[in-house]
Amino acid sequence: MQHSPAPTRPVAPVLLGVTHAPTPGLARLALWTVWVHHEDAGFTPEGVRFIRRVMDRLPIDDALPELISSLSAQGRAVLQAPPGAGKTTRVPLAMLDARLTDGRILMLEPRRLAARAAAERMAETLGQPVGQQVGYRIRGEAKVGRDTRIEVVTEGILTRMIQSDPELSGIGAVIFDEFHERSLNADLGLALCLEIAGALRDDLILLAMSATLDAAPVAELMSAPVISSQGRSFPVETRHLPRPLDRRARLEHAVAEQVLVALRETTGGVLVFLPGEGEIRRVEAALSGQLPKGCVLRPLFGAMPFADQRAAIRPDTSCRKIVLATAIAETSLTIEDVRVVIDAGRARRARFDPGSGMSRLVTERVTRAEATQRAGRAGRVAEGVAYRMWTRGEEGALSAFPPAEIDTADLTGLALELALWGAEAAEMPFLTQPNPGALAEAQALLRMLGALDESGRITDHGKALAALPLHPRLGHMLVRAGRGAALLAALLADRDPLRGAPVDLALRLEALRDPKAYAKHRPWPADRGAVSRIRTEAKRLERSAKGDGQLSPAAMAALAYPDRVGLRRSGEAPRYVLSGGKGAVMGDADPLAGQRLIVVTDTDGNPREARIRQAIALSEAELRSLFPDRIAWVNVCEWSRRERRVVARQQERFGALALDDRLWKDAPSEAVARAMLEGIRELGFAFSDKAQLFRARVALARADGASLPDMSDDALMARLEDWLLPYITGVKSAADWKRFEPLDALRAMLSWEEMQALDRAVPAHFTTPLGRAIPIDYSGEAPEISLRLQEMFGQTTHPTVAGQALRVTLLSPAGRPVQTTMDLPGFWATSYADVRKDMRGRYPRHPWPEDPTEADPTLRAKPRGQ
Template structure:
């Protein structure tokens, strides 16, 4: 008799919705049975095959096996699966469980999806990049090519409303789960900072084993490395009835089966698992969860130029998912490796992968699809997508935004486009390096030289005999298996015979480094960034390297993996991107214009020589750049002219803007012809800008400027006195006697701004500053006259200055 599951109550509503609308969103918590029950329930009403996406290979296998078992068949008959490197399907297969990349390839191979009647996206709440892309493509196909294609999205925790809206207000069906109460136990205080993470987890596992009397323990850890270390830390610390079972995606399937199988009578098991056990999989007899509080997820790593799995704290949603695994079969207990107070600091949900991961592969898939705006639940960031497309263009995968024949080859390879580009051009010989760079470093605390890793891959026994570095054997075996698979994916015919360094240069054209001058091992990378290495490492003296992995320093990154490359090797693979450039530029360090001819690859200068016949305009433009860095310097005449123009501009916009920012922004238009032979900072600082500023005015403006804002004030005697336009008011200095008879105060500009007049004594000393000459005559002049007559008796001091004649003469002696 088939065990009844919670999802069974929701199946009538779901099948009816799919029959009526062809699309639906199903919410069902882990353990409800949606993964294995729903495809079987839909099989009778779907014409053609049902293809169900699972985010993980283990879950895909397990789901197919469980459904086949329900039908009393073996996998490959009515129910089959297809994962990377393995397929169990036949002509009779009606339900095919696939991993996400497989669906993308099926769609890109034939967009009409012949023979497929329904697509099911399981565990969509994980929001993987491939699931988001797959759903967007499926909705596009249904809208444009296949209105009969049925689409079902299934999720454990996702807010279904946005997904349903994206699917054209698709029906939402909810299933209740079956869960028993779970007691949560937090740490009383944060773990000792000096204690290693794995030791803290192992201690909590031992405590959980001692506190509980029955059932298995499910321990959540971020990855294989942590699993192995906790496994080692638990040896000899658990009672004899406990069996330790690791569970992670890269394990052999037999070992995964052992972790999923029920414990033998009288035994208890401890399953050390990654997040693979959060959803999809049912692990019988688990009563206790130990949550290590960390998760590993894909994020774009600018240091490697690809997505990497990074370890982060779990989110509250993930912690709740994990906690629920303890209540699937009976009342359970969840131990958390953090305090209750720390829980509030956890993020609510993990980010969608499309928000955090490298988008290069997505950009390639979109180009292969033909572009257009696909209906993404979370659209990719335009800037990140533009960077991804620029990389694809540099690899020859895109040309003017369209996919090339080479790009189609890269899209068919199960690799990041960087590594696919390398593999496609270099052939099977590049497979070990591609597999190595796509995985984690198998050597621990070893120098960054990639050749060491390649030697370990080629002959492990010899490598261990000759070197002291510790090797992660499971990782090395995984890389070897992947290398064998990749070697079968590309033909040997037509491949270029390249060295490992040249292969790496194909994948990382922007990470080729040229050693800087000096003793320290520092390089300038072709993409413009800096890189450095610890002195004394084997690659420290290399002139040219390819840096395939760097740390996160934005200014000068530390090299984590690299390989030396010779200049002939570089020219052989990137000769078409190496060329001579004539360079005229301002050197801030030397304070002068440099004119050089340089052979360049990206930011790297492979050869450098003087450029003696650089054209004057190029030299002038470089000098202008220097002037922008130094700033404008004005002679007194240029400063007065600028102030006059600005005063005229206050009365109307027809006059040019002479403020510093505006002058520098338009300097190409007015200053270049006047730079002459200025080549150094001293030349630029001594440059007189008067004539260049005057050239900004046409003849009419120059005449109007002289009328409105004259350079000089003409005295009643006809003498020209320069007007100083610095300060709040334009100003002049003039002998008091020269202003006799002036009844109107002098002004400038359309606004008739009064001049500030400093009246001088016959001895050229200031005796009065005024903005109102007639007012001065009426008021203060009498006091000034009284004081000055005694000091300067030979000079006229008339009682009525308005009636007196202006003069600069003194009375003859004796008069």
């Protein structure tokens, strides 16, 4: 529709009587009537923009007055508005119109597509091209000018801006859009901005906008009010699977079948949520030739060309559009003609991957919050339908919310940024504090790379790494190796372009350097999208590098992974010990399996023995050339679990790798003894009867109040060095330890005075009426002695020790138990008569007096014939 320009005619008279319509809907209807029937009205550009805004009124508009008032009064706010409310494109323009600040308004978006789309939408609203009042800045691309007042950036850009200019000169406001996604960069950016606002810029306006986040904790952190806006959506019917998906079935085939079902049962555009590009391509292939006429497939993921992304987002009345999208379509973007959603039930998130030593995207079950948000996309323009690729019963097992990235991701980049900022994590206003253990591991890696000094302060090299758009491992490689490392850095930062191929990184580099030549003579197909993306990123990284190093790819990889240099263990199986101390294994048939030294760049992350997914062969000469200061001879005296003995060797080591290994013939006895202590900790105690008796006496005396050392197993194990070390000279193996008598070492724990007190309180022996010393057994519930019945003649009181009655086992002349008693006078008075009657006939030569209390103790028998 064409309109005659008449720039001198104002819009206000035309709108007279319309702006006071009883409802917003009637106001929009009236404006539409004016727009259609007054082509020659000659509105000014400002009038046209005003009409467009009112015609396209969104739910967020009702909350804007309160939001602007709060920002004007307090300079901070938290805006809670569901997807579709219009916060992304309305709020920055409202802040600009209100003239809240003379500086630029910076808005953070978690994804590049969202940043560009938001900037384009706002610029279109102003009737301008992107780059004038509204611009954007993302990795590798910027459209801003000197007149730009609103700048949309991806989250990592803000960190770089702050680190280079801590006052954020020229920036008047920072908006954190989609803060509920809790990305690591957003958490760090907010913490840094709160620091700046508190110390340097009390005029800096801060606004966090969220769709699903519990706003109260963010508001408390920011000391800001919460402003809420209602969403706009139509009813959405949710349909679950009747039964769980077969575990053996390919998700992509199931999704393709569901798309065909949805096309038969519904009308309108279809939005399919899949975890990543690979799944999108496979669903696209499965649907090839299966779609009804008039249907078109539109992939949508972050790494695709922006023109293709735009085609997926824009409405298309000429066909029925099926958009195959990643989580990029959950928030920030509005795909206006969608009435059907198919949720595959998977999400891809950044988690620390111990296999690669960096954060990697992993596929997990979708959360309930994500599923709700996805389903809501079907109700933006009319009533819709959401198909969920799981049963209603499976819904209860879903987590409520996705985890904050700071809880799951690699913290090496965060640790580097904090060191550059000069602050400890605990001092920063994080919504979630990073895990101290994970942060300590990240700092240890940075020290290994030379980015931090031993005191934890950032080095000049660390500052150079922080300026690069790479994980510090790969940044270190790029700085040290120069432009030649750009391709390898881009490869290692991306997903494997040769899935299913042997582990050798050299194959991947070959496919990247000359894809056509590679395709002609290699049987493993390369992912064209990944190859193109990696090559493009490599060209960009080349511009960040300096110098043209002459290192081989293996040497470059070793720079990035000094803790992943692998030395093949002895034996037939290709098992490796890594320089960081972990183990890794390679497939027997892999062409790289015979290499003595490799650099492992990716594994499956198994904590016991990881399976190698990517590696490259390294020569020992290259290793020695790269790390001359880290290779040194060391004397090693340690307990070998495998050999069950102390092993003393002299080794030339790089980390945990023994490049050369020789017998240490004259190892000091103390070093051997200390190593043996580790063996004892593994083997445990095997006390002799004498040692057990001594420990039992000490335990009884302690129970009776004596101040003596604790000789329980746990206490002795905890103090091995104190009591045992001086006594195990010559003990070198499990067999030696089994023969070792520890009684002297235990007795040495007591002073002379303590030994005397122990002997008095808990004697080792009972002295019989004949003066013989009988060992007391303290291993049972009560101390016990065993002796011949005749030796106790004349004993009229029951013997005791440490205040307890002795359990006395009386033996026959043949040494067999006759009676066990803890009341000897009672035994003499009662049971003895029966014992005497029985024993006299069996042992007639031995005395059996009628009154044993009056008889003399004896061990003698009567002479024969008497």
